[in-house]
Amino acid sequence: MTDVLTDAAGSGAAAPPPAVSAHEITKRFGATTALSEVSVSIQAGTTHALVGRNGAGKSTLVSVLTGLQRADEGTVAFGGAPAPAPSDRDGWRRQVACVYQRSTIIPALSVAENLFLNRQTDGGPIKWGGLRRRAGALLEEYGVDVDPGALAGDLNVEQRQLVEIARALSLGTRFIILDEPTARLDATAIERLFGRMRTLAAAGVTMLFISHHLREVYEVCDTVTVLRDARWVLTEPVSAVGHDALVAAMTGEAVKLTEVAPRSVPDAPPVLSLRALTLGDAYTGIDLDLRPGEMVGVTGSGSSGKVSLAETLGGLRRADSGSVSVSGSAVGVGVPAALRAGIGLVPEDRHREGLVPLLSVAENATLPIGDRLGPAGVVVPRRRTAVAEEMVRRYDIRTESAAAPVASLSGGNAQKVVLARALSTDPRVLVLINPTAGVDVRSKESLLGAVRSAADQGTGVLMVSDELDDLRHCDRVLVMFHGRVTATLSRGWDDAQVVAAVEGVTSEGASS
Amino acid sequence: MTTTAPVSPPEAPVARRRLTGPRLARMRDLALVPAIIVLVLVGALIDPVFLSSANITNVLQQQTELSLLVLAEAIILIGGRFDLSLESTVGLAPALAVALVIPAASNGIGTEWASYLAIPLCLLVGLAVGAFNGLLILRFGLSAFIVTLGMLIVLRGLQIGITGGQNLFELPMSVLYLGNAVWLGLPASIWICGILFAIGIAVLGFFRHGRAVYAIGGNRDAARAAGIRVDRVMWTVFIVGGLLAALAGLLMTGRLGSVAAAQGDGMIFTVFAAAVIGGVSMEGGKGTLFGALCGVIVLGLINNILTLAGVSAQWIQAIYGLIILVALMLARLTTGKAQD
Numbered sequence: 046m047t048d049v050l051t052d053a054a055g056s057g058a059a060a061p062p063p064a065v066s067a068h069e070i071t072k073r074f075g076a077t078t079a080l081s082e083v084s085v086s087i088q089a090g091t092t093h094a095l096v097g098r099n100g101a102g103k104s105t106l107v108s109v110l111t112g113l114q115r116a117d118e119g120t121v122a123f124g125g126a127p128a129p130a131p132s133d134r135d136g137w138r139r140q141v142a143c144v145y146q147r148s149t150i151i152p153a154l155s156v157a158e159n160l161f162l163n164r165q166t167d168g169g170p171i172k173w174g175g176l177r178r179r180a181g182a183l184l185e186e187y188g189v190d191v192d193p194g195a196l197a198g199d200l201n202v203e204q205r206q207l208v209e210i211a212r213a214l215s216l217g218t219r220f221i222i223l224d225e226p227t228a229r230l231d232a233t234a235i236e237r238l239f240g241r242m243r244t245l246a247a248a249g250v251t252m253l254f255i256s257h258h259l260r261e262v263y264e265v266c267d268t269v270t271v272l273r274d275a276r277w278v279l280t281e282p283v284s285a286v287g288h289d290a291l292v293a294a295m296t297g298e299a300v301k302l303t304e305v306a307p308r309s310v311p312d313a314p315p316v317l318s319l320r321a322l323t324l325g326d327a328y329t330g331i332d333l334d335l336r337p338g339e340m341v342g343v344t345g346s347g348s349s350g351k352v353s354l355a356e357t358l359g360g361l362r363r364a365d366s367g368s369v370s371v372s373g374s375a376v377g378v379g380v381p382a383a384l385r386a387g388i389g390l391v392p393e394d395r396h397r398e399g400l401v402p403l404l405s406v407a408e409n410a411t412l413p414i415g416d417r418l419g420p421a422g423v424v425v426p427r428r429r430t431a432v433a434e435e436m437v438r439r440y441d442i443r444t445e446s447a448a449a450p451v452a453s454l455s456g457g458n459a460q461k462v463v464l465a466r467a468l469s470t471d472p473r474v475l476v477l478i479n480p481t482a483g484v485d486v487r488s489k490e491s492l493l494g495a496v497r498s499a500a501d502q503g504t505g506v507l508m509v510s511d512e513l514d515d516l517r518h519c520d521r522v523l524v525m526f527h528g529r530v531t532a533t534l535s536r537g538w539d540d541a542q543v544v545a546a547v548e549g550v551t552s553e554g555a556s557s
Numbered sequence: 558m559t560t561t562a563p564v565s566p567p568e569a570p571v572a573r574r575r576l577t578g579p580r581l582a583r584m585r586d587l588a589l590v591p592a593i594i595v596l597v598l599v600g601a602l603i604d605p606v607f608l609s610s611a612n613i614t615n616v617l618q619q620q621t622e623l624s625l626l627v628l629a630e631a632i633i634l635i636g637g638r639f640d641l642s643l644e645s646t647v648g649l650a651p652a653l654a655v656a657l658v659i660p661a662a663s664n665g666i667g668t669e670w671a672s673y674l675a676i677p678l679c680l681l682v683g684l685a686v687g688a689f690n691g692l693l694i695l696r697f698g699l700s701a702f703i704v705t706l707g708m709l710i711v712l713r714g715l716q717i718g719i720t721g722g723q724n725l726f727e728l729p730m731s732v733l734y735l736g737n738a739v740w741l742g743l744p745a746s747i748w749i750c751g752i753l754f755a756i757g758i759a760v761l762g763f764f765r766h767g768r769a770v771y772a773i774g775g776n777r778d779a780a781r782a783a784g785i786r787v788d789r790v791m792w793t794v795f796i797v798g799g800l801l802a803a804l805a806g807l808l809m810t811g812r813l814g815s816v817a818a819a820q821g822d823g824m825i826f827t828v829f830a831a832a833v834i835g836g837v838s839m840e841g842g843k844g845t846l847f848g849a850l851c852g853v854i855v856l857g858l859i860n861n862i863l864t865l866a867g868v869s870a871q872w873i874q875a876i877y878g879l880i881i882l883v884a885l886m887l888a889r890l891t892t893g894k895a896q897d
Contacts, residue, residue, distance in 0.1 A: 134784045135784055138784065147778075148776075148779075149776065149778060149779035149782050149783075150776070150779065151771070151772050151775035151776040151779050151780070151842065152775060152776070152842075153771065153774075153775040153838075153842040153843045154768075154771060154772065154775055154842075158768065162768075162772055162779070162780070162783040162785075163765065163768075163769060163772070163780075163783040163784050163785050164765075165765055165768055166764075166765055170759070170763035170764060171762075171763045171764065171765070171768065173763075
């Protein structure tokens with residue numbers, strides 16, 4: 046396997062030892078095996094992708110590679126030398142840094158202090174002015190344009206990641222693990238991140254890149270390793286493995302994801318109408334008619350106002366002016382009014398707005414329909430269980446039982462619970478925000494399948510998403526730019542059109 | 558590992574945002590200074606006695622015990638935990654120390670240890686309470702709220718059990734000294750308090766271990782990832798908290814000349830009020846000791862002004878509580894953020 050990689054890196058005959066190598070790592074947690082004899086080695090200066098479905102063992106491998114967990118069997122080496130002892134945190138930190146999905150920045154402290162956390166001074170009192178200057182020089186060195194005196198909590202996601210990367214590099218670390226760095230970035234920020242990754246790779250930094258978006262793997266990585274069910278499946282140069290082959294390696298079967306069966310929408314009066322809907326600096330003058338059974342995609346950059354628009358429809362925000370009506374009658378303000386009008390929402394952040402983690406799958410899925418599960422506000426447990434079990438079956442939710450806490454589910458299955466809940470009220474309009482973010486390939490498919498079948502039964506679907514794979518299911522796609530709908534693409538668009546419109550470089554079909 | 562040359566920025570850097578965050582935070586620390594000035598002016602208008610050095614000294618000395626507790630609580634809050642049991646330590650630590658040295662005839666236990674042991678014993682009790690809190694919260698992972706609420710009740714009960722619910726009057730001289738001594742024209746307790754706050758401000762503002770407390774309160778996982786020994790630091794913080802509470806008890810005992818059975822009872826609410834008014838966040842990671850000190854001074858001045866203004870004793874508590882609420886609302890307005 047190492048041979049394959051050496052070839053991939055193209056570093057010729059006398060190859061130096063790999064920057065990182067994990068040899069036959071096995072890790073068990075009680076009865077479950079999280080990793081089984083997995084070997085990965087990465088040449089210095091290359092960017093290596095690690096892909097696999099949720100639960101394939103990616104995060105366990107990351108924690109073994111960062112020294113947070115100790116492998117039961119197997120060894121880790123950095124640049125040919127064995128890894129530091131498990132207790133030697135500083136030794137590990139010099140070898141490897143990880144930019145996690147969950148930020149390890151401390152919001153209440155300044156950027157400068159975050160950069161030099163726990164090494165603000167070599168002894169004696171901290172000199173704040175000097176610390177800020179050192180931080181400024183460091184940020185400048187890595188081209189991160191952030192004020193070192195700013196509070197870290199005021200940075201956006203992108204800036205925070207850059208600060209974390211700069212911190213890792215300043216420790217002398219030349220191996221960085223990026224754990225789904227793109228999950229919360231918009232398209233332009235992702236492009237900038239990729240540009241930066243290429244520059245770092247050119248400067249000899251080795252990276253392990255984890256993402257659910259195979260497109261990104263092709264764009265920025267040199268080699269790819271696929272894990273499935275705790276086992277190593279393949280390691281190849283990305284140029285040598287096709288998209289479908291990669292998906293097949295991840296799922297263990299051939300899946301055609303990018304092909305979408307055509308569908309037709311019956312002509313009918315609109316179920317959802319927006320007229321001149323405006324909210325402050327989020328969006329302006331949005332007009333939209335959504336027919337029953339129609340699927341409309343909305344996309345745009347992070348500042349386009351698309352999420353605010355969807356949240357307004359779900360009742361989480363209040364528009365300044367304009368009207369929203371469902372089947373001709375105006376919708377009031379607030380979530381209860383939106384639910385009464387028949388608008389179901391799959392919110393953006395399933396952990397924060399979507400689910401109550403400690404409650405069971407059944408309780409989470411039936412939260413909005415408690416009044417239908419028994420007389421006078423009583424929730425009859427048997428009836429709830431019956432309804433929930435039906436949902437588990439229909440939406441293919443992989444859970445021990447409907448009584449298991451939702452926190453025990455993987456990301457994709459948790460999202461299915463959110464979708465089940467949104468559909469539990471039999472809404473006339475279903476609004477989804479990034480429904481497949483952070484979700485593995487198979488779950489993505491069953492989520493989109495469930496949305497489609499709801500649409501086939503006459504629900505109007507409005508899907509806000511950055512995912513071209515999601516948008517492909519839509520009958521038309523609206524592109525928003527700075528709060529306005531600037532393009533409407535009907536079925537048959539190609540990727541370049543969407544990307545161009547999102548960047549605001551086309552006025553094709555502009556409505557304003 | 559071929560080159561470690563600096564990496565130049567790719568095209569289109571992030572738009573530069575000049576943020577005023579820390580400057581605002583620093584303003585927040587000074588936010589109470591105008592309030593203190595206003596209170597001093599109001600006090601001077603209400604009664605000329607207010608500005609007399611005797612009154613000012615009196616106000617400050619009365620606040621020393623409270624301020625030591627606020628110092629302890631503020632550090633613990635900044636570390637993201639809290640400790641309700643401090644107020645019981647204020648009573649138990651001196652009571653137990655005194656009971657061990659005085660004769661049984663004066664409500665002592667009867668051990669009659671040498672009286673010079675009283676102060677070390679008192680501090681040792683505080684240290685032990687802090688260490689025990691730390692053990693339960695950090696090692697056994699129990700909720701800080703429940704643990705310290707339990708300790709609040711247990712420690713108070715221990716004090717009543719040991720002293721038989723009696724006040725202790727016949728105190729050794731060493732115990733009385735700190736609460737009464739005058740150094741360079743100011744009561745010793747004010748000196749002690751001032752010095753401890755200065756040390757606290759310096760350590761939390763300018764030393765690595767002090768900044769570690771902020772890091773832990775702000776994001777425990779991040780602090781751990783940065784190599785900070787989270788549990789060890791917090792354990793130290795709990796022990797320092799217990800020590801400060803015992804010292805506060807010692808000062809109070811000396812000032813009042815006895816250990817009351819209910820010494821320290823109910824103080825914890827004022828402690829939290831002072832800390833929060835002073836800008837210390839209940840969520841951890843935010844606030845400064847200087848702000849907390851200002852919070853103590855504001856509460857002390859308000860109390861003094863109410864007394865000087867002749868507000869009847871029956872109403873003082875309600876007004877005092879109301880003013881705390883108003884101060885919190887003002888703090889909410891000035892920071893513009895929901896309070897944690």
